[in-house]
Each structure stands twice: as structure tokens, then as C-alpha cells.
Amino acid sequence: xTAPTQAPPALELGRARARKEDARLITGQTNxxxxxxxxxxxxxxxxxxPYAHAKITSVDVSAAREQPGVIAAFSGADFADEQGxxxxxxxxxxxxxxxxxxxxxxxxxxxxxEAVAVVVARDRYAAADALEAIEIDYEPLPPVLDIxxxxxxxxxxxxxxxxxxxxxxxxxxxxEAAFRxxxxxxxxxxxxxxxxxxxxxxxxxVASCVGGEFTLWSATQIPHxxxxxxAMVTGIPEQNIRVIAPDVGGGFGSKLQVTAEEVLAxxxxxxxxxxxxxxxxxxxxxxTVHHGRDQWQRIRVAADxxxxxxxxxxxxxxxxxxxxxxxxxxVPLLGAFMFNAIYKMxxxxxxxxxxxxxxxxxxxxxxxxxxxxxxxxxxxMDELAAELGLEPLELRARNxxxxxxxxxxxISGLTYDSGNYEAATARARELLGYDxxxxxxxxxxxxxxxxxxxxxxxxxxxxCGLAPSRVLGSLxxxxxxxxxxxxxMLPTGKVEVVTGSSAxxxxxxxxxxxxxxxxxxxxxEDIRVLHGxxxxxxxxxxxxxxxxxxxxxxxxxxxxxxxxxxxxVIAAAMMEASAADLEWTRGRFAVRxxxxxxxxxxxxxxxxxxxxxxxxxxxxxxxxxxxxxxxxFSFPHGTHLCATEVDTETxxxxxxxxxxxxxxxxxxxxxxxxxxxxxxxxQGIAQALYEEAVYDDDGNLLTTTLADYLVxxxxxxxxxxxxxxxxxxxxxxGVKGVGEAGTIASxxxxxxxxIDALRPLGVPDVQMPCTPERVWRAIQAARDGAQGSAAEQHxxxxxxxxxxxxxxGMAPEGGASS
Amino acid sequence: xxxxxVTVDGxxxxxxxxxxxxxxxxxxxxxxxxxxxxxxxxxxxGACTVLMDGVSVKSCxxxxxxxxxxxxxxxEGLAMRxxxxxxxxxxxRAFHEEHALQCGYCTPGMIMAAADLLRDNPHPSTQEIREGxxxxxxxxxxxxxxxxxxxxxxxxxxxx
Numbered sequence: 001x002t003a004p005t006q007a008p009p010a011l012e013l014g015r016a017r018a019r020k021e022d023a024r025l026i027t028g029q030t031n032x033x034x035x036x037x038x039x040x041x042x043x044x045x046x047x048x049x050p051y052a053h054a055k056i057t058s059v060d061v062s063a064a065r066e067q068p069g070v071i072a073a074f075s076g077a078d079f080a081d082e083q084g085x086x087x088x089x090x091x092x093x094x095x096x097x098x099x100x101x102x103x104x105x106x107x108x109x110x111x112x113x114e115a116v117a118v119v120v121a122r123d124r125y126a127a128a129d130a131l132e133a134i135e136i137d138y139e140p141l142p143p144v145l146d147i148x149x150x151x152x153x154x155x156x157x158x159x160x161x162x163x164x165x166x167x168x169x170x171x172x173x174x175x176e177a178a179f180r181x182x183x184x185x186x187x188x189x190x191x192x193x194x195x196x197x198x199x200x201x202x203x204x205x206v207a208s209c210v211g212g213e214f215t216l217w218s219a220t221q222i223p224h225x226x227x228x229x230x231a232m233v234t235g236i237p238e239q240n241i242r243v244i245a246p247d248v249g250g251g252f253g254s255k256l257q258v259t260a261e262e263v264l265a266x267x268x269x270x271x272x273x274x275x276x277x278x279x280x281x282x283x284x285x286x287x288t289v290h291h292g293r294d295q296w297q298r299i300r301v302a303a304d305x306x307x308x309x310x311x312x313x314x315x316x317x318x319x320x321x322x323x324x325x326x327x328x329x330x331v332p333l334l335g336a337f338m339f340n341a342i343y344k345m346x347x348x349x350x351x352x353x354x355x356x357x358x359x360x361x362x363x364x365x366x367x368x369x370x371x372x373x374x375x376x377x378x379x380x381m382d383e384l385a386a387e388l389g390l391e392p393l394e395l396r397a398r399n400x401x402x403x404x405x406x407x408x409x410x411i412s413g414l415t416y417d418s419g420n421y422e423a424a425t426a427r428a429r430e431l432l433g434y435d436x437x438x439x440x441x442x443x444x445x446x447x448x449x450x451x452x453x454x455x456x457x458x459x460x461x462x463x464c465g466l467a468p469s470r471v472l473g474s475l476x477x478x479x480x481x482x483x484x485x486x487x488x489m490l491p492t493g494k495v496e497v498v499t500g501s502s503a504x505x506x507x508x509x510x511x512x513x514x515x516x517x518x519x520x521x522x523x524x525e526d527i528r529v530l531h532g533x534x535x536x537x538x539x540x541x542x543x544x545x546x547x548x549x550x551x552x553x554x555x556x557x558x559x560x561x562x563x564x565x566x567x568x569v570i571a572a573a574m575m576e577a578s579a580a581d582l583e584w585t586r587g588r589f590a591v592r593x594x595x596x597x598x599x600x601x602x603x604x605x606x607x608x609x610x611x612x613x614x615x616x617x618x619x620x621x622x623x624x625x626x627x628x629x630x631x632x633f634s635f636p637h638g639t640h641l642c643a644t645e646v647d648t649e650t651x652x653x654x655x656x657x658x659x660x661x662x663x664x665x666x667x668x669x670x671x672x673x674x675x676x677x678x679x680x681x682x683q684g685i686a687q688a689l690y691e692e693a694v695y696d697d698d699g700n701l702l703t704t705t706l707a708d709y710l711v712x713x714x715x716x717x718x719x720x721x722x723x724x725x726x727x728x729x730x731x732x733x734g735v736k737g738v739g740e741a742g743t744i745a746s747x748x749x750x751x752x753x754x755i756d757a758l759r760p761l762g763v764p765d766v767q768m769p770c771t772p773e774r775v776w777r778a779i780q781a782a783r784d785g786a787q788g789s790a791a792e793q794h795x796x797x798x799x800x801x802x803x804x805x806x807x808x809g810m811a812p813e814g815g816a817s818s
Numbered sequence: 819x820x821x822x823x824v825t826v827d828g829x830x831x832x833x834x835x836x837x838x839x840x841x842x843x844x845x846x847x848x849x850x851x852x853x854x855x856x857x858x859x860x861x862x863x864g865a866c867t868v869l870m871d872g873v874s875v876k877s878c879x880x881x882x883x884x885x886x887x888x889x890x891x892x893x894e895g896l897a898m899r900x901x902x903x904x905x906x907x908x909x910x911r912a913f914h915e916e917h918a919l920q921c922g923y924c925t926p927g928m929i930m931a932a933a934d935l936l937r938d939n940p941h942p943s944t945q946e947i948r949e950g951x952x953x954x955x956x957x958x959x960x961x962x963x964x965x966x967x968x969x970x971x972x973x974x975x976x977x978x
Contacts, residue, residue, distance in 0.1 A: 022919060027897055032852070125836075200921065249921045505920035505922065674917070681960055705859070705860040706863055707860050714951045714965065715949045717961055
């Protein structure tokens with residue numbers, strides 16, 4: 001029995017712990033998939049389509065097989081009977097078109113980069129060399145590159161069934177009434193450009209098949225989902241597949257996928273009876289890792305003269321790319337619940353059409369649907385404020401849900417559990433020095449300063465903690481949204497924590513240790529967190545959608561509850577007391593009224609292991625397993641403010657200051673939370689200013705390297721001022737999630753700042769990324785008036801590379817296209 | 819095949835290599851130094867940065883034959899290893915303490931580039947750090963904490 005004076009360990013929640021996982025990451029001892037070497041391992045290299053759209057008329061891999069060091073070479077036809085079709089787990093409507101998606105193309109290719117043949121060789125150089133010996137003939141077909149014209153009659157077809165995949169609509173309230181006689185009606189068309197997620201670790205796969213048992217190591221976010229999907233695609237019994245996600249170098253949604261290379265690695269390992277490995281090059285990855293965003297958004301808003309919102313009507317065209325991958329069609333739908341954001345209104349309609357093109361499929365990228373929606377609403381709120389001559393923060397305050405109105409059910413049907421938009425906005429205003437900047441802006445505008453100051457606002461919220469299983473079911477998603485955790489109490493009192501949430505940079509090993517330390521009252525250092533291997537953590541839903549803490553963290557709490565419940569019975573026997581008389585204070589049971597008498601969880605663990613004196617019928621184990629399914633999403637929110645200097649002579653945009661006030665509920669580890677906010681903001685700024693996946697008129701990706709696709713460097717980004725407000729979520733930890741907040745918030749903050757700077761010059765919009773050229777052209781167009789439309793046409797021609805020139809109901813507004 | 823002799827993290831290696839073999843592949847696949855990762859194929863990302871005779875190079879842009887006779891330091895050789903498992907380099911400590919890494923993929927290259935930056939400029943301003951690390955991309959951190967970590971290491975006198 002322990003000394004009664006022993007105080008419980010200090011609370012870990014809220015403590016800025018440096019991370020446990022750093023020890024291997026900063027010393028070069030990390031276990032990346034590309035580091036794995038197995039005896040007899042062979043290397044794969046893929047031949048990829050140079051055409052956006054073509055029939056494959058013949059493939060001959062025999063010459064490749066003759067190359068030195070080559071063990072095998074295969075075309076799609078060689079696997080036609082067993083490769084199946086890559087899965088789409090989110091058939092959003094009953095009549096959705098989900099085309100067959102063979103991992104290796106057999107008859108037809110539909111995007112540049114699609115795999116058509118594979119060489120397996122002794123080393124990666126030999127495999128790459130032998131690709132050149134493959135003879136393949138194509139009959140080119142017309143590409144389909146612009147979603148605004150892809151649905152026109154007479155457009156070439158990506159698939160026989162046509163270019164429309166689905167149309168999905170949500171409506172609530174009387175939209176017609178809201179717009180009828182509305183004093184103000186505004187319509188804008190915004191472009192969400194196509195992005196490349198660009199995790200720093202390229203994809204890598206190693207597969208082995210021994211005696212019919214498969215092991216796949218993959219740089220994936222989703223070992224558990226991947227295992228299930230591999231079984232469903234290949235027919236290999238699920239119990240014979242083990243998936244391991246070793247250290248994974250970032251994902252941002254791009255590794256939330258079941259890829260052609262993963263499926264083929266498994267099948268080739270089986271066929272050859274030898275382990276195989278594939279690691280993509282960055283250029284290969286830019287073409288063939290799923291892309292993100294890519295929407296045209298037509299938004300109409302109706303308001304009263306005082307700015308009160310009456311109705312919102314959103315019509316989206318979403319580029320699916322050539323096929324539907326794991327959650328491709330579901331991504332824009334996540335935005336359906338977020339266009340109304342933090343605002344109250346009478347009526348809302350959301351319509352989304354998913355359109356096929358001959359480009360890389362799109363899928364989840366950090367925020368997935370919610371950044372797109374937040375951009376649309378926050379941009380049009382600024383436009384509405386300008387139209388009404390209202391201060392944009394004042395317009396927002398007139399429409400947002402007041403802090404005393406929570407819980408609040410929004411027009412899109414979600415119930416926000418908590419929030420305080422007033423508090424976050426007040427803090428952000430103060431930190432930015434908002435009023436002073438507004439004064440400076442007015443003075444400089446009056447003086448005709450060629451460098452214009454702009455202030456951009458983003459009062460955002462998001463739905464995260466994906467997700468209540470019943471909600472996912474109602475949206476036709478193929479799986480649930482629960483998470484699993486188990487606790488193993490070791491005889492020495494140390495703890496192994498197993499989580500189904502698979503980390504790839506988020507810091508689970510540290511944050512999970514902090515949560516369990518508090519729940520069980522054991523030291524942080526005594527806890528080891530295990531994840532990312534279906535044999536170690538057999539059950540899980542993996543990591544995406546800012547779900548790990550709000551869902552996986554709660555599963556941990558439930559698992560700890562069960563340990564404590566079991567320990568109580570054994571503690572009572574140890575102390576010869578009644579369980580009903582015991583009190584739990586973190587880490588220790590004591591007899592109520594006699595705190596001197598107690599046993600620690602470590603002592604109980606040892607007694608349980610020995611099992612000498614357990615009560616009848618009590619099993620000698622404290623271990624537990626819990627699966628948590630949330631009742632609701634969580635709703636982080638915040639106010640991000642951005643001040644930009646826009647040089648009207650060069651078009652150069654410089655971020656002068658950036659303030660982020662986030663409300664993510666209770667914070668487990670402020671160091672980790674701040675890091676997530678920083679990185680999220682950087683990715684959102686990157687969308688606003690730098691990044692775009694560009695295809696040419698033939699459907700060739702032009703941005704295949706990091707020299708063309710501008711992931712920003714330290715020199716391209718500002719320093720961020722961050723702060724937090726806190727309105728706890730309804731779950732027991734009070735946590736909401738932070739993985740995507742920064743990315744969702746920052747893009748509209750930056751673009752709103754640019755337009756705020758240029759609106760006095762008559763510039764109504766600049767299409768992202770707001771490069772100096774685009775900004776400069778927009779200024780010229782506004783200045784030149786009629787001549788400006790010529791500049792716009794020039795710009796439109798330039799942007800045809802990605803957007804085409806015959807908008808179908810999505811024509812950018814006059815002057816708003818550049 | 820060309821015969822080369824290279825010192826990597828204090829140990830000498832003599833190997834026959836194909837003239838086209840990249841230094842990073844030599845380090846990872848022949849010497850077993852997998853602590854140095856590869857992030858791109860156009861020398862933009864800097865994940866593979868190592869020190870060659872004390873100066874940072876992107877090891878994807880150097881051929882193994884060019885390293886003949888050179889002294890290479892990778893992230894694995896940066897820590898001052900001792901009996902008790904080694905002591906971290908001040909930059910490694912600073913990256914840990916300032917939470918200057920998340921997924922950690924860019925970290926080896928970022929730390930090696932920062933080591934060269936501080937050798938060149940022991941007391942850089944934040945702007946000089948940002949510009950000095952321009953050749954190294956990070957997708958997770960937004961760079962804020964990387965800048966802080968390099969500052970912290972500089973304050974601890976890492977270059978001396």
C-alpha cells in the first residue's frame with residue numbers, strides 16, 4: 001500500500017509537452033516505408049499514359065522482360081481478371097455513375113499518368129530503364145478538361161455513360177420567398193482551383209506474400225480501411241491481410257486513398273512469390289496522387305437592407321477527374337453543411353453536380369469540402385458588406401449565432417454545441433490593431449498610395465470529428481465514423497495504449513499519453529502508444545477530418561473508464577473493503593473517509609497479474625477495449641484577420657500581418673495545437689497566393705515538379721500571431737479538433753484582404769492563386785474599363801489551359817474573371 | 819563502375835559504383851544511411867540535404883562519384899553519440915523543444931541546412947533564417963517554429 005501523502009500526478013491536459021515521437025524523427029532513425037528492405041525484394045516501375053484520353057490498341061512488354069535484371073513485366077491485360085476496380089466508398093446518390101477503375105488500364109486511359117504497364121526488376125534503376133523497352137500504341141481520343149462545358153451536348157465523353165456522375169441537392173426553408181422582393185440580391189462566381197496535396201514523403205509501398213498471408217507496408221493514413229478495401233477489391237480473405245503504416249511523412253488527405261500501386265503490389269507479390277517495393281518520384285506523384293478542390297461556385301445571396309441574411313443559394317460544379325476514388329464524390333458534399341457557416345438565415349439551397357474530366361481524380365485534401373465552402377461564404381459576405389456600405393465585421397456580427405444561442409440548429413441541419421464568435425473576433429481585432437489599420441488604410445487610399453493596404457476577414461467554423469456513424473449512413477457513406485482504443489495494463493504498472501487512429505505527424509504518441517496519464521493517474525513517461533499496424537491495433541477508422549482527438553481521444557477515455565471499473569473490484573479485494581466504499585482519485589483507490597488506506601493502479605496491475613487473491617469470478621486482467629461513436633460533429637471556429645500590402649504597379653501581394661484566434665475547445669497540448677494552426681494557415685495561404693495544378697489544352701499536367709507547383713518556402717510566408725478562446729465541446733474532454741482549422745480559415749482571409757485593398761480601384765475579384773500577374777491584370781482591367789475587357793479575354797485565354805472558354809452557367813462575372 | 823572512397827559520419831567506405839548513381843541513393847541503399855530521405859527529383863525540396871566537407875548539398879543533385887574523397891555528414895552523424903546513447907546536437911534539441919517538426923520528413927534536411935546556415939551566419943535575423951532555408955520545403959509546420967528553433971540554436975552558440 002502506498003504512502004497516503006502521495007499526491008496524484010500533475011494534470012497533463014493543457015501542458016506544452018515536447019513530443020515523444022521526435023526522438024527518432026530528429027536523429028534519422030525514422031522508419032519510412034522507403035527504408036524497408038526485405039530479403040529477395042524486387043522493385044517496381046510503372047509505365048504511365050502520356051495521353052489524357054486514348055484507346056490502348058496494343059501493348060507488348062516482351063522486350064522489357066529481356067532487359068538485364070528484369071524479372072517480370074506486365075500490362076493491364078495480364079491482371080484483367082484479378083485486379084478488380086479501385087473502390088469508391090461514397091455513392092452519394094442512388095443513381096450516381098461510378099465507372100470501373102482498373103488499377104492498371106486495360107483498354108482505355110483517361111488521364112495523363114494512368115498506369116498502363118509495370119516492370120519488376122532487381123533494383124529501381126533497372127526497372128526504370130526497362131520501361132523504355134515496352135511497346136505500346138494508343139489511338140488518341142479527345143480530352144475533356146473543363147467542367148463548365150463537359151455537360152454540353154456534343155462534348156466528348158470521358159466514360160460511355162457520359163460526363164455527369166451525380167447531382168445532389170439539399171434545401172431547407174422557402175428560398176423563393178427569401179429572394180422575392182429582397183432589398184439586396186447578389187450573385188458571384190468563385191473558382192476553387194485544383195491543388196496538389198504535396199505531403200513531403202512521396203508514396204511508397206512494400207508488399208510480401210508468404211504462404212498466402214499478405215503484408216503491405218504503405219505510406220498511408222488509413223491502414224484499417226485499406227486492409228478492408230484490399231480484401232474487397234482483390235478477394236483475398238481479410239484475415240490474411242496485414243497492413244502496416246510505418247512512420248508516415250504527412251498526408252493532408254492525399255494518403256486517405258486506396259491506390260492502384262497498393263493493389264498491384266499485393267497482386268504482383270503473390271504472382272511472383274517475392275516481395276516487391278515501389279516508391280514514387282515527386283514528378284510521378286504530382287500526376288498520380290489524387291488532387292484536391294477544383295470547383296466552380298455560383299453563389300446567390302439575398303439580404304435585407306440592414307444586412308440580415310434572408311437566403312443563400314449555392315450551385316457547385318465539382319471536378320471529379322477521370323474516376324471516383326475512395327471519397328471523391330463526398331468531398332464537395334461536406335461543404336453543403338458549411339456554406340451557411342456561422343450565420344443565421346431563413347432559407348438555404350445547395351446543389352452540386354459531380355463532373356468527369358480526363359484529369360487525375362480529385363479527393364480529400366486538408367479540409368475536404370469545408371475550405372471550399374468557407375471561401376465561398378466568407379468572400380460573398382465581404383462582397384455583401386461592400387454592396388451595403390457596411391463594415392464587414394459589423395455585417396458578420398448582425399448575422400452570426402450569438403454566444404447565448406447555443407446549442408443552435410443551423411439552416412443546414414447541424415446542431416452547433418458551442419461557440420463564441422464575439423469573443424474570438426474581439427480578440428483578433430485587438431491583436432491585429434484592426435481599427436488603427438482601417439485608419440491607415442483610409443489615409444493611404446485618400447493619398448493615392450500605389451501600395452494599397454487591405455484587411456481580410458474570415459470568421460469561420462467547421463464541422464470536424466468525423467463522424468457520427470448514423471449521419472454518415474444518412475449521407476450514403478460506406479462505413480461508420482467510430483474509433484477504437486484499448487489499454488493494456490502491464491505488471492510493472494506501465495501502460496500500452498493501442499489506438500485505431502493512425503498518426504502521420506499529428507503527435508498522437510504524445511497527446512494520447514497525456515490523456516491516459518490524466519485518466520489513469522500514471523506518469524506520462526510510463527505510457528507507450530501503439531498504432532498504425534492492423535495486427536497491433538486490429539480495429540480503427542484511421543486519421544482524417546480532424547477526427548483523432550474528438551473521436552479517438554474519447555475512445556481512450558472510455559477504455560480508461562473500463563480499466564478503472566475493473567480495478568475497483570480488485571482494489572476492494574486487496575484492501576478487504578467494499579467496492580462501494582472506494583473512491584478513485586487519479587491513479588489510486590482509497591476507502592472513503594479513510595484516505596490513508598489505498599492502492600495505486602500500478603499495485604492493482606501487479607496484483608492482477610499475480611492473480612493470487614482475486615475475488616471469485618473476476619478475470620485476471622485490467623485490459624480494456626472501447627469503441628466510441630460520437631453523437632455529433634465538433635465545431636471549432638475562430639476569427640482570422642490578414643493585412644496585405646498590394647503593390648498596384650507590380651501586382652505583388654505581401655502579407656503584412658496575420659492574426660489567428662481559434663476556438664478548438666479544451667487543448668490537450670498547446671504546442672501541438674499551435675503547430676497545427678501554423679501549418680494549416682500556411683497551406684491556406686498557399687492556395688490563395690501560390691499553388692495551382694495546371695493542365696494544358698491536351699490534358700498534360702504542367703505542374704509536375706516542385707519548381708512548377710509552388711509549395712511555399714519559409715521566405716514566402718509570414719510569421720503568424722496566434723491566440724485562442726475556449727468554448728468547450730459537449731464531449732467529456734471538451735475537445736473539438738484542430739487539424740484543418742487553419743487551412744479552412746486562411747484562404748478567404750488572404751483573398752478578402754487583397755480585394756479589400758483593390759476594391760477602391762474597382763477590382764471585384766482575383767482568381768486564385770493571386771499571383772502578381774493576375775493581380776496586375778485585374779488592376780489593369782479595372783483601370784482600362786472597356787479596354788480592360790480585352791485584358792480579361794487575354795487572361796481568359798491564358799486560363800483556358802485549366803478552365804476552358806465556354807462557361808456553362810458559370811461564366812465569371814464581368815470584371816471578375818481575372 | 820567507378821571506385822570511390824567516402825567518409826560518411828566518421829566511417830570510411832570504399833565502393834564500386836555506377837557513374838550515374840546519385841549520392842542520396844548511395845547513402846541510403848549502399849551505406850544504409852536511411853536517415854536521409856528523398857522528397858523530390860528536381861532538387862527543390864531539400865529533404866536530402868547533407869554536409870559534404872562541411873558545406874550543405876542536396877544529395878539528390880550530387881553523383882556518388884563526385885563525393886569521391888569527401889567527408890559526408892548526415893543527420894545520423896550529427897548527434898554526438900556517447901556511451902549513454904549520444905547527445906543531441908543543439909539544433910536537434912531546439913527542433914524538439916520548439917516543436918519545429920510534425921511528420922518529420924523534411925527535418926533531417928532542414929536541420930542539415932540550418933547547420934550550414936549557422937556556420938555561415940552564427941547570429942541570423944529571422945528574415946535571414948527564412949531566406950537561408952528557402953531551399954528546404956516543409957508542408958506541416960508553416961515554418962514558424964522552424965525559424966524559432968534555428969534562432970534558439972543560434973542563441974545556444976551552435977556554430978562554435
